[in-house]
Amino acid sequence: MFEALIEQGKIREFALATKSFHPDFSGGQAVSPPTFLNAVSRIWADVPLDVAEQLGFDVSRTLHGEEEFIFHTTLPHAGDRLSVDVRITGRAEKVRRNGGRMRLAVVVREFRDADGRLVAEQRSTLVETEPPAPADEPTEEEVART
Amino acid sequence: MTAPATPPFPGVGDAGPQRSFGPITRTDIVRYAGASGDFNPLHHDEHSAHAAGLPTVLSIGMFQGGLLGTYVTDWLGTASLHRFRLRFTARVWPGDTLSCSGTITEVENRGGQEARVVAELRCVRQTGDAVVHATAEYMWRRP
Numbered sequence: 001m002f003e004a005l006i007e008q009g010k011i012r013e014f015a016l017a018t019k020s021f022h023p024d025f026s027g028g029q030a031v032s033p034p035t036f037l038n039a040v041s042r043i044w045a046d047v048p049l050d051v052a053e054q055l056g057f058d059v060s061r062t063l064h065g066e067e068e069f070i071f072h073t074t075l076p077h078a079g080d081r082l083s084v085d086v087r088i089t090g091r092a093e094k095v096r097r098n099g100g101r102m103r104l105a106v107v108v109r110e111f112r113d114a115d116g117r118l119v120a121e122q123r124s125t126l127v128e129t130e131p132p133a134p135a136d137e138p139t140e141e142e143v144a145r146t
Numbered sequence: 147m148t149a150p151a152t153p154p155f156p157g158v159g160d161a162g163p164q165r166s167f168g169p170i171t172r173t174d175i176v177r178y179a180g181a182s183g184d185f186n187p188l189h190h191d192e193h194s195a196h197a198a199g200l201p202t203v204l205s206i207g208m209f210q211g212g213l214l215g216t217y218v219t220d221w222l223g224t225a226s227l228h229r230f231r232l233r234f235t236a237r238v239w240p241g242d243t244l245s246c247s248g249t250i251t252e253v254e255n256r257g258g259q260e261a262r263v264v265a266e267l268r269c270v271r272q273t274g275d276a277v278v279h280a281t282a283e284y285m286w287r288r289p
Contacts, residue, residue: 010181017174017181018212019167024224034215034230034282038208042183060188060198064207068231075224 001085004044004111006032008078014039031075037122038067041084041109051107055088057128065104065125072119082111082119090125100130155288156263160250162221167213168243170205175240178209205238207278214267214280217246222265222284229283236277243272248282259288 008028014036015025024031032040052062076082090106104127111120168174176190184206187194195203211232218230238244252264267280 014181014212015216017178018209018216020216020219022216022219022224024219031224033212034219034227035208035212035232039182059186064234066231066233067208067211068229070229071227075227 001083002044002046004040004082004084006036006040006076006078006080006082010039010043011036011078028078030078032077034069034075035067037069037076037109037111037120038124040082040111041086041122044084045086051086051088051105051124052126052128055091055103055105055126055128057103057105057126061129063127063129065127066123067125068121068123070121070123072117072121076111076120080113080119082113085110085112102130103128155261155286156222156250156253156265158250158253162217162248162265162267164245164247165217165220166243166245169241170209170238170244172203172240175203175205175209178206178212182206182208182212184208202239205240205242207232207234207238210238210244210269210278211280213244214246214269214278217269218248218265218267218280218282221248222263222282226285226287227282228262228285229281231281233279234277235279236271236275238271238277244277245270245272256285261286261288 008030011025011030011032015033025033052059086109088105088107092104094102096102107124109122110118113119179185179189188198189203189206192203246269248265248267251266254262256262263284263286265282268276269278270276
């Protein structure tokens with residue numbers, strides 16, 4: 001578990017990097033963009049958050065299959081201080097239609113406020129393909145079946 | 147720049163405005179890397195990309211995912227976004243032009259002033275291949 005601060009300047013930087021000029025992402029009352037928690041996890045983790053490495057996946061062959069964000073109240077606001085729990089679930093190995101293997105894992109992050117209320121969740125599905133996979137990606141259907 | 151504070155109540159079949167981004171540059175990718183803390187060298191270092199068998203650096207999936215976040219919040223707002231789910235289906239390279247679109251697929255009235263509104267979104271490359279699909283679910287409150 002680690003603590004993360006939702007910062008106004010970081011929200012602004014993230015919004016601009018994703019080509020957003022939406023006024024809700026500016027100023028002292030800024031809310032975070034829909035995918036901002038992904039950056040929060042990377043920036044505030046107390047140890048470098050190389051989940052693929054923790055899983056034993058080869059980082060150069062690991063693809064991002066899915067990413068899901070769930071907000072239980074509003075989008076987190078600038079100034080919010082959240083505690084973040086990370087756990088790995090849903091590990092699996094699948095045989096692809098071309099006979100190759102792929103390994104999957106789901107990383108769940110839970111974001112709670114000072115009262116312990118769950119305010120947001122992030123679920124990342126990582127896929128490790130077999131070498132020499134770079135040009136050989138799982139089809140949409142294969143990812144969907146995960 | 148302004149965006150509507152609370153867009154009008156949507157209906158099934160309503161389409162968002164088509165919007166294009168790009169051509170995507172290495173600078174766009176590096177800027178997102180800095181903003182998100184994703185410094186996997188495959189996204190900015192040509193040597194690492196070649197060593198991994200890639201023709202050049204590839205974009206960060208969450209960058210184009212973030213563009214869909216920009217698209218949906220400009221279209222439907224930020225208030226009451228409950229769920230945002232991205233499925234990555236193809237890679238994006240420098241020089242690609244991405245086009246985002248979306249349609250309301252579900253409006254479930256929760257009594258008078260509130261509805262659960264679901265939009266399906268797509269980001270496609272100039273070749274026509276979809277690179278990210280997304281589902282956005284709002285707990286919509288009538289203004």
